[in-house]
Amino acid sequence: MANRPTLKTIADRVGVTVSAVSLALRDDPRISRATRERIQQAAEALGYVYNRHAAGLRRGDSGTVAVCLNDLSNPFFTEFLGHMEARFREADRMMLFCHAHETPSIQARFIRQMAEHGAAGLILVPVAGTTREDLDGPQVRHLRDFPLVLISRDVADTGFDRVINDDELGIRLLFDHLHDAGHRRFAWLGGGGDTSTARDRERSFRQRMEAAGLPVAAETIHHGPTSLAFGDAMLERLLALPTPPTAIVCFSDIIAFGVLAACYRHGLRPGVDLSVTGFDDMGAAAYSAPALTSVRVRTDVIGQRASELLLARMAGDRHPPVREVVPPELVVRASSGPPPASLVETPG
Amino acid sequence: MANRPTLKTIADRVGVTVSAVSLALRDDPRISRATRERIQQAAEALGYVYNRHAAGLRRGDSGTVAVCLNDLSNPFFTEFLGHMEARFREADRMMLFCHAHETPSIQARFIRQMAEHGAAGLILVPVAGTTREDLDGPQVRHLRDFPLVLISRDVADTGFDRVINDDELGIRLLFDHLHDAGHRRFAWLGGGGDTSTARDRERSFRQRMEAAGLPVAAETIHHGPTSLAFGDAMLERLLALPTPPTAIVCFSDIIAFGVLAACYRHGLRPGVDLSVTGFDDMGAAAYSAPALTSVRVRTDVIGQRASELLLARMAGDRHPPVREVVPPELVVRASSGPPPASLVETPG
């Protein structure tokens, strides 16, 4: 800030008023060509930097949007960030960024501060446990009619736009792939957090199990953090069961990678000795050892749609809140295959 | 922005002036307890949101810092982001974020725009090819005396603070570990970008080779992007050589993961049949298959130091520019070991 030149500085140097400078720098035809050029040269020479917030104060838009992610250590979410960043750059908007770290208080604070900073809109991957109250309650009155789009995770009854993955479809594709390959003994390594994603994926898994006439026993479902360590540790526990599963369905790629690491240590060949699947299909899934069967969540589509919706809202669009559900795709790779022949239950 | 309440709104409701409201909301003792409370309640009731930029206009600091990363898809850099975000949150500063995508024009644009948005400081991981000119030339006159800290990658002679990893030390630790284990046939899979990191690591590698009396042949050094695909593809080429290397030293973990993936497909056991090492030691390195020997770059230390330096500069510190070099640590895991017995050259 160290006393940078302002419109006044330029005006004094050229010998006109700030109004003339303001108009000239924005190429307003009201200022003559000659004067305009003198002004623009002076600005250049002085190293003038436009003050967007002073302008925004008058005009009513600071030109920023806010983005709040729950977890930066998960590349899945940074993929979103990348896609949105690109779209907002196109729209000439800067991004105010927050890493909420799955912590409600950090998220709450950001929701206040981004408003104080004049953000014109907010894209939010709500942290686990986010309630309707948090986005709609008396503490956040300023969010009323505020352009806000939720992505990836849903929060019911908030009246905001949402763009989310079709988790039900994803799990169905995955389960059917495994079931068709002959698997009957499944384990679910699930997101422990209180998120729509964790709930929806697990519910779908249970539904598919039921539909296939398979029992969902206590040792079928396991909850834990979305971390490599969790997947790694869980494989050990699953192997210790009297009848270990032949297919391990993981809530996310991250967990699956942990399982693959443990498999490697045990000399187990995923895709041959047992099947392991992820969910999200982040970039690394194609290069794990072995490559991971997963469900490709369209972070590009979701990120772009969310950006579009937000920009539309910021432009004054007043349509009723939408809930867009983006279909994912099954990506079969080496980590899944038929169960080992010795373990296939012969009918009768 | 949709006509939110302002100080005036509150003032009218309570029956005082905006000055009184301004003072009251900041708990100034000049306003009586009674009035202060009435004002604060009214603010609460109206859902008032502080306008930091209007205030900043008067006070001269908008409360934001800018952060520009070269590559978001590399978790190594998001680790930095996480550490800095935490520090800036503590300091009550919001982050204006940019993903430069290794693209100079995007970086240049951000350097201008963050200034327009009144950022009080900038942390930059310069994109490949960034020159002294880009940070010090006539196009960026506003960066003169601007609080700016470079991290991870250095740009010479710019007069800015820098916090970087000791790449020379890192490579030395890695090389000596492999050499001591008996390896004599090395390959280098290097960063193709024009960055100090790529240069310093490769130079160190060459120096150690020379010091060990080993020839650096054409098939020893290979350049390519920092991607899984590059590492994956390179293993194929290295295996096709008449005398393949026994140790593959990768510029970064990302490349090494690609190599591991290819090894898996070929049935090669890293750490047994050949050794593979990474650099950065990002979180996933402990959970690859097998776990990756790497050099732990202290993203936490670097991120924190950079934040501290920046905050100090923003507070008016005028010390001459510093260049802090943070020592990394060797982390030996399963992906490296002695060369296969059959390949160890017997002396004489």
Place this chain on the structure above:
DNA sequence: CGCATTGGTTCAATCGATTGAACTGTGTAA
């Protein structure tokens, strides 16, 4: 009683840019 003090509040200028209205001087038409 008169004057100074103090507590509580308002006044008014300010930060940097924007913009509708007003002004100035030139050229053209009546």
Place this chain on the structure above:
DNA sequence: TTACACAGTTCAATCGATTGAACCAATGCG
């Protein structure tokens, strides 16, 4: 010659908050 249009520029209010100075009333002191 007067009136009028018009191009080019300036005036002045405005956005929302801050702050040193001014103001006013009530109290304290001599």
